[in-house]
Amino acid sequence: MAVVLILSASLFGNVSTFLRLGARSIQREQASTMAEAGLDYTVWQLNKTAGSFTPPAAETKIGVSGSFITTITNQTSSLKTVTSTGYVPNATNPQAKRTIKADVFSGQGLSFRYAVQVGSGGVDMSQSSTINGNVYSNGSITAGSGNQQTIDGEAWAVGTIDSPDPIEVTQPPPHPSASPEPLPDISQIVSDAKTAAEAGGTTTCSPTCTVIDDGDIGPQKYVGNLEITNNAEVTMKGPIWVTGVSGNFFMSQGRTILKLDDNFGSNNVALIVDGTIDLTQGGALQPTNGTPKGYIMLVTTSTSSQAVKISQSGTTAIFYALDGTAELSQTASVTSLVAKTLIMGQTSTLNYDSGLASANFTTGPGASWQLKKGTYRYTSNP
Amino acid sequence: MLMVSRGYYLYGGLTLVELAVIVGLLGLVAILTAPIYMTHFSLFSRQNAAIEVASQNRLALDDMVNQIREAQTIVSTCADCSPDVTGSGTLVLQVWPVGANGEPFEPTDSGYDYIIYKIDSSKNQLVKRTISDSASFRPESTKIIAADVASLQFAYNNADPTQASQVTINLTNQLKALNKTQTIAQEATAVLRNK
Numbered sequence: 048m049a050v051v052l053i054l055s056a057s058l059f060g061n062v063s064t065f066l067r068l069g070a071r072s073i074q075r076e077q078a079s080t081m082a083e084a085g086l087d088y089t090v091w092q093l094n095k096t097a098g099s100f101t102p103p104a105a106e107t108k109i110g111v112s113g114s115f116i117t118t119i120t121n122q123t124s125s126l127k128t129v130t131s132t133g134y135v136p137n138a139t140n141p142q143a144k145r146t147i148k149a150d151v152f153s154g155q156g157l158s159f160r161y162a163v164q165v166g167s168g169g170v171d172m173s174q175s176s177t178i179n180g181n182v183y184s185n186g187s188i189t190a191g192s193g194n195q196q197t198i199d200g201e202a203w204a205v206g207t208i209d210s211p212d213p214i215e216v217t218q219p220p221p222h223p224s225a226s227p228e229p230l231p232d233i234s235q236i237v238s239d240a241k242t243a244a245e246a247g248g249t250t251t252c253s254p255t256c257t258v259i260d261d262g263d264i265g266p267q268k269y270v271g272n273l274e275i276t277n278n279a280e281v282t283m284k285g286p287i288w289v290t291g292v293s294g295n296f297f298m299s300q301g302r303t304i305l306k307l308d309d310n311f312g313s314n315n316v317a318l319i320v321d322g323t324i325d326l327t328q329g330g331a332l333q334p335t336n337g338t339p340k341g342y343i344m345l346v347t348t349s350t351s352s353q354a355v356k357i358s359q360s361g362t363t364a365i366f367y368a369l370d371g372t373a374e375l376s377q378t379a380s381v382t383s384l385v386a387k388t389l390i391m392g393q394t395s396t397l398n399y400d401s402g403l404a405s406a407n408f409t410t411g412p413g414a415s416w417q418l419k420k421g422t423y424r425y426t427s428n429p
Numbered sequence: 430m431l432m433v434s435r436g437y438y439l440y441g442g443l444t445l446v447e448l449a450v451i452v453g454l455l456g457l458v459a460i461l462t463a464p465i466y467m468t469h470f471s472l473f474s475r476q477n478a479a480i481e482v483a484s485q486n487r488l489a490l491d492d493m494v495n496q497i498r499e500a501q502t503i504v505s506t507c508a509d510c511s512p513d514v515t516g517s518g519t520l521v522l523q524v525w526p527v528g529a530n531g532e533p534f535e536p537t538d539s540g541y542d543y544i545i546y547k548i549d550s551s552k553n554q555l556v557k558r559t560i561s562d563s564a565s566f567r568p569e570s571t572k573i574i575a576a577d578v579a580s581l582q583f584a585y586n587n588a589d590p591t592q593a594s595q596v597t598i599n600l601t602n603q604l605k606a607l608n609k610t611q612t613i614a615q616e617a618t619a620v621l622r623n624k
Contacts, residue, residue: 057473065480072487200539201505201591218505222589339535400537421501421525423622424533 074135074143077113081133082147085115089129090151093416098153106138114138125153150422159383162399164230168388172196176391180399185227190214230385237346240317244268244288278302288319295322298330306333311341320347326357332364471607478606482577482613486602489555489575490617493598496544497619500524503590507543509560515590519547520583526565542567548581579603595620
């Protein structure tokens with residue numbers, strides 16, 4: 048009888064432990080939901096108050112099942128860390144508690160998730176051309192002349208992929224016959240950048256405005272062509288819009304530099320060109336010194352088969368040619384590129400920066416506070 | 430009491446009949462309590478097994494759900510992940526590396542950490558493998574997060590798992606106790622909040 052009683056007591060203990068474990072598991076999940084609610088609520092309040100929201104020190108109750116307390120730490124004027132702790136049933140005597148941290152930033156978010164993302168025209172890679180990053184093509188990924196083409200990452204194509212021979216994809220398998228993926232929509236960013244550039248004043252060029260000295264440029268609207276040359280080191284202070292009958296943008300000579308002002312931090316700024324972009328005679332585009340970097344995004348609305356031409360240039364910038372063809376040749380080097388079609392010549396290279404997965408733009412009234420991808424995490428130290 | 434020679438007394442003991450009655454009674458009690466004991470023992474063992482598999486199942490699901498929420502993306506595989514490849518039975522998650530202060534930081538190029546969940550069929554164990562970048566302070570490890578695993582299935586909300594933003598996990602644990610198999614299968618869905 049004693050043995051039976053001992054077994055019964057033990058069984059009762061086990062069952063109660065199990066029930067307690069189950070209840071705790073549910074409460075932990077509820078606390079996670081409360082913490083997530085706090086995070087979403089804070090982002091909503093930041094947008095509602097144009098970033099001036101200060102969370103209350105007291106807990107915010109959600110019905111009778113739980114509550115949350117959030118805090119905000121300012122990293123920069125456009126980057127904040129939100130810490131949200133969920134409690135069940137309340138913060139005074141919590142039975143379960145979970146803390147979530149995430150960074151939120153202000154700006155127009157845009158996701159450049161691939162080193163190269165092209166439309167129906169596809170990607171054509173010739174000898175020794177290299178893409179360091181992932182590639183998504185709504186057409187095919189084909190090999191041009193020669194061999195030793197490399198995609199150092201993953202490759203998706205709605206059509207076919209000439210891999211493994213001659214294009215080597217270092218993270219196999221390649222993904223041919225993939226579903227079409229729309230290119231990043233930058234219409235709002237372009238519209239806002241044009242407005243901001245115009246607000247900086249309009250310069251009429253006949254037919255070309257040539258910058259030959261070191262100095263600042265932007266925000267400005269240029270009607271005509273814009274050329275930067277003579278090894279000038281020019282700092283970009285705001286959005287630029289090159290338009291007019293021709294409206295082309297050139298850079299020439301090896302030591303000519305167009306650098307985005309470091310004050311932009313991790314924000315990107317657009318340079319809109321209604322004509323073509325020609326960087327075949329040298330010159331370089333440089334990002335900010337921020338972490339992550341802020342880039343110049345060159346956008347062309349041209350439908351030309353040579354909407355973007357780059358050769359012998361180290362352009363650490365983002366290129367966007369939605370309706371045209373981008374052509375990289377010789378030792379051209381680019382950070383990220385979106386185009387209808389991409390043609391890569393010999394030894395040209397694309398070096399993707401993972402920070403572009405959540406690119407942030409400064410201009411425009413549409414800027415909003417949003418979660419920075421990659422920063423959402425649980426923490427044991429609220 | 431009897432007094433015998435030299436002043437010794439003899440006390441009366443149990444007779445053979447009395448002993449037989451006592452033994453008989455004890456036997457009767459044993460016969461009556463044995464089934465109760467056996468019933469309780471088997472009930473205890475089975476309930477213990479049921480609790481064991483349910484606990485293993487719940488804890489493993491919690492671990493996977495939390496890790497998926499923190500992941501940036503699902504990858505097919507990684508340089509150091511071999512031979513593990515994402516599929517219906519294996520999940521390879523890409524996460525930000527962790528700094529010395531324990532906070533995740535944005536990596537340069539391909540400097541990510543990777544978490545792999547898979548089933549070790551030979552031992553029926555659910556294994557969590559952590560692969561860290563050289564710049565990360567996340568400790569590399571291979572941990573058993575559940576035993577008695579009968580099956581593990583991952584389902585993705587995209588035909589290409591690397592494009593998926595949501596994962597549904599179906600985990601079944603099974604343990605045999607006293608010729609009775611205790612099985613528990615639970616499903617959990619997690620969204621990749623960092624994708």
